[in-house]
Amino acid sequence: MAEATTKTSIATQMPPKAQKRHRPAELNALVGLVGIALVFEILGWIFQGQSFLVNTQRLSIMVLQVSVIGIIAVGVTQVIITGGIDLSSGSVVGATAMIAMSFAQVSTYPRAVFIEQGWVDLPVIVPIIVGLACGLLAGLINGLLIAYTKIPPFIATLGMMVTARGIAKWYTKGQPVSFPTEDFAAIGQGMMPVVIFLVIAVLFYLILKYTVYGKHTYAIGSNQDAARMSGINVERHLVLVYSIAGVLAGLAGMVVAARGLTAQSGMGLMYELDAIAMAVIGGVSLSGGRGSIIGTAIGMLIFGVIISGFTFLRLDAYYQEMIKGAIIVTAVVVDVWRQKRRALEA
């Protein structure tokens, strides 16, 4: 065993294997965003005789339109990175909007629920806490079901999707809830939704990148068994991830309600699909382990540009939906291709 140290030279002779650098999916999405924006810019000059992009009002409306779903997409991104899915967020938006709004109504108008004597305006913190708690509860139930009963995320959150929508309708027997206090309305006024989205996006970008939570989120999506073998409490972590997604959906619900000054049980319909699509378009892989908030934000902007571009060209809203559907499918196809290529390389 004396030659032990002399043989280490072989190791250093090992040729560094050619590291194929892969273009990050976020970059592809960014190229897509720029490309689509340029197409609208050109079409704008041809058909409208004006610029699409150089118009502050159009741009601010554009981000405003997508930022609420963007808040949801931040939560959904984390869920997808763990290899899961959350179909309940749109319905959670509806239920939270109704319930939170009922605590935010001014006392001078007839109330939707809690018609009691001596009701006063509640401080804005009350509906906010109620709203976040609703989202948390929904997410917690999703997480517990997925982590401990091993129901596939698709099924568990589908159940929550139907249930939460039911709660939204049952809560006031279908009546809308209107007239929030000024303080509550402020959450959704002006560019507030965009500000909230930015704060949430930056916060979770940092969390995913720089904290143990982020590391474990990627590890679970990448190889759940390896994560478990390494000592990560996978179940507890999944509960946390779905809970956060629920809270963010709840937050989005309050923003929508505050922005429209009214809550309706149908609010947030199909938001879950838009949020998932934003993430996937932004390069978050449905098979887990890959993606980032930056990608999702780019995906969100792609959505924004398309909606706003169609309006700008005065094309019918039906076309928007058809194109949106096509983009979602394209993004998923690209994701599947990427996975196949990876599998071949491995």
Added chain:
Amino acid sequence: MASNKIILKTEGLTKHYGGVHALEDANFELRDGEHIAVVGDNGAGKSTFVRQITGVEQRTRGKVWFDGEEVNFNGPIEAREAGIETVFQNLALADDLDVPSNLFLGREKILVNLGPFSILDRRGMLEATEAGLKRTAVKIPNLSSTIRHMSGGQRQCVAIARSATFASKLIIMDEPTAALGVQETAQVENIIRSLKAQGVPLILVSHNLRQVFDLVDRIVVFRRGRIAANLNASEVDGNDVVAYITGVKGAEDESMAVA
């Protein structure tokens, strides 16, 4: 050269999977600093033996002592916390993470403790990774790229470097070079040599007799779930070991093969 302290000892270690007697009455001893090879045909019970020691599975019966105490690990994490690092036959790495993240998975260095949202000490982990890889003489071109794009050998080296970096008391490797090329095998063997030089005890499961004779002090032969022989590597040759593996030797009375 090795001290006399017994690091790992099993007595009557047995594992049945229903009617399959995968491991039967294994008595095994490993002393401080010692490197032992576990050899045997496919299905001889080598991996089963590893899984019982490391708590991946619960044994049917028998006793295990580690570092002077009788132990009953409920899972591989408990074994790891006690000081046993294992490279399992099927690698446990996260493909989408980089090398430092894999090395420190589940035991991250942190800067600020905020519970689950604790802030990672990324620099500290990178430096410790560099140091760990240097110590084990593993060369990996770009530590911050995900391990998905690495060759089988490089990935294997990451897994082995992980165990070597944290190894406190014992390392177990289940066929670490089974899928590797010549150069990569040489690299893994170098890591094992450096562990020997550092005095870290090792159990090496391997089918490669050349490697076994090159690296270890003792050879334990498994056959049909039983320990068929416990040989001093310097006193036997390949023919002897093959004879025990195939049952030509020690076949008449397998139960008394172990001293």
